[in-house]
Amino acid sequence: MAHVRKTTHSRRTAAHRKTSAHRSSARKSTERATSKRWSQRVTRESDALDLKRGVFKLTSPKRIAASLKRSAEHSSRRKAGAYRSALSMLTFYINRAGKTLPKTQRTRLEKAKLELKRAFGKE
Numbered sequence: 001m002a003h004v005r006k007t008t009h010s011r012r013t014a015a016h017r018k019t020s021a022h023r024s025s026a027r028k029s030t031e032r033a034t035s036k037r038w039s040q041r042v043t044r045e046s047d048a049l050d051l052k053r054g055v056f057k058l059t060s061p062k063r064i065a066a067s068l069k070r071s072a073e074h075s076s077r078r079k080a081g082a083y084r085s086a087l088s089m090l091t092f093y094i095n096r097a098g099k100t101l102p103k104t105q106r107t108r109l110e111k112a113k114l115e116l117k118r119a120f121g122k123e
Helices: 004-043 061-074 082-100 102-121
Strands: none
Touching: 004 102, 061 082, 082 102
16 A cells, blocks of 8 residues: 555656646746846836837947936936936946947947947936
8 A cells, every 4th residue: 555655656747747847837938938028017107207209229339328317307206316317327328238239339338338328428
């Protein structure tokens, strides 16, 4: 009788492992999708700025900086100063993109930080 229980127990454990593994993988994919939506939501709904659509895709660092400056100065939702809000949104975008950001675009955005500094006279 003890032998039967042990077999039943091991079958139950194996079945339990399969469902647990399935739940775990489903949870991970949901977390990944949620994190993508999270950063998009922050960019869209943040109290930092009202950004022009596609500002980070512009080809010129000067144009990126000028657009961020214009958005920061005209935003009624920001809590900090215009320079600080513009710089924080630019840094947030760079950090959230992480390793997926192409090197050329990362370089362009880093140059935009310097241009933003110049535009606000913070050199």
